[in-house]
Amino acid sequence: MEERATQEAGETCHEGFDPATYLKNFYSPEEALLDREDSICSWMMARLQRVFNEGDVKGDLLVDIGSGPTLYQVMSACEVFNKVILTDILDVNRNELKLWLQNEGGSKMDWTPFLKKACELEGRSPSEWTEKAARLRQVVTDVLPVDVHRPQPLALHALPPGGADCLLSCFCLEAACTNVASSNRALGHIGGLLRHGGHLLVLGVLEEIYYCAGPGVWIPVVSLDEAQFCDSVKRCGYTLIRHEVYTLPQDIKRENDNLTGVIFVKARKN
Ligand code: SAH
Numbered sequence: 001m002e003e004r005a006t007q008e009a010g011e012t013c014h015e016g017f018d019p020a021t022y023l024k025n026f027y028s029p030e031e032a033l034l035d036r037e038d039s040i041c042s043w044m045m046a047r048l049q050r051v052f053n054e055g056d057v058k059g060d061l062l063v064d065i066g067s068g069p070t071l072y073q074v075m076s077a078c079e080v081f082n083k084v085i086l087t088d089i090l091d092v093n094r095n096e097l098k099l100w101l102q103n104e105g106g107s108k109m110d111w112t113p114f115l116k117k118a119c120e121l122e123g124r125s126p127s128e129w130t131e132k133a134a135r136l137r138q139v140v141t142d143v144l145p146v147d148v149h150r151p152q153p154l155a156l157h158a159l160p161p162g163g164a165d166c167l168l169s170c171f172c173l174e175a176a177c178t179n180v181a182s183s184n185r186a187l188g189h190i191g192g193l194l195r196h197g198g199h200l201l202v203l204g205v206l207e208e209i210y211y212c213a214g215p216g217v218w219i220p221v222v223s224l225d226e227a228q229f230c231d232s233v234k235r236c237g238y239t240l241i242r243h244e245v246y247t248l249p250q251d252i253k254r255e256n257d258n259l260t261g262v263i264f265v266k267a268r269k270n
Pocket residue numbers: 014017065066067068069070073088089090093146147148149169170171172173175176
């Protein structure tokens with residue numbers, strides 16, 4: 001997919017995104033705080049484990065939109081779906097994912113604590129993390145370019161004709177968009193990749209203004225509150241099944257943090 005040279009109104013520019021900085025800022029052990037039940041990462045992992053354990057979110061193919069350089073989001077999903085496709089607009093992120101998936105020592109990111117956490121949440125022994133890593137590497141069949149601002153975000157024929165059975169997207173729409181109209185448009189575009197009756201699962205930040213994606217790289221994001229988030233999902237052709245909100249505890253808030261919380265949405269395409 002060719003990179004678009006210019007940004008339209010409402011679209012962010014991700015030049016300067018540095019996977020290593022992003023991973024360190026949000027997913028290193030000292031930031032992820034997986035040993036604390038009330039950390040953002042523990043909360044997200046628990047939401048994801050629960051939703052993939054409920055039984056109704058299932059099928060052959062799950063597509064994760066805007067995966068960035070991260071894998072935590074599909075660690076429970078990989079036990080339920082036969083195939084998982086990861087996607088991102090940036091080569092650097094897709095390359096980072098491929099390095100981990102190839103398992104030839106090229107990735108500097110150690111996902112072990114997250115794999116152990118996912119096992120624990122599933123009621124398994126953390127020592128089974130190696131089996132989970134192997135399952136993840138087997139189930140992820142592709143890492144593809146995507147652009148949520150295109151009416152057709154993936155290359156033609158990237159997915160089977162009916163579309164995916166489930167779409168997951170974590171912190172991508174707000175990062176790709178600077179206003180609500182653009183974010184709603186993007187949500188509509190990715191909906192085209194999902195079969196009717198398929199599930200949409202979204203993790204999003206609430207009321208954030210920017211995020212740090214590289215040394216000195218602060219990317220503006222669309223700042224939505226809980227009601228706007230739910231409204232967007234309903235407007236874009238989905239039935240909202242449930243939403244849950246996480247509020248950042250004061251003692252976890254970092255100096256440069258400007259987000260108040262995180263929202264998790266489970267919806268079904270009409
Ligand atoms: N899902 C990951 C990464 C979120 S960071 C996580 O949970 O941490 C936001 C991601 O959105 C980045 O990887 C960025 O490259 C991607 N992104 C930005 N603009 C995009 C666009 N127009 N289409 C698809 N992805 C985009």
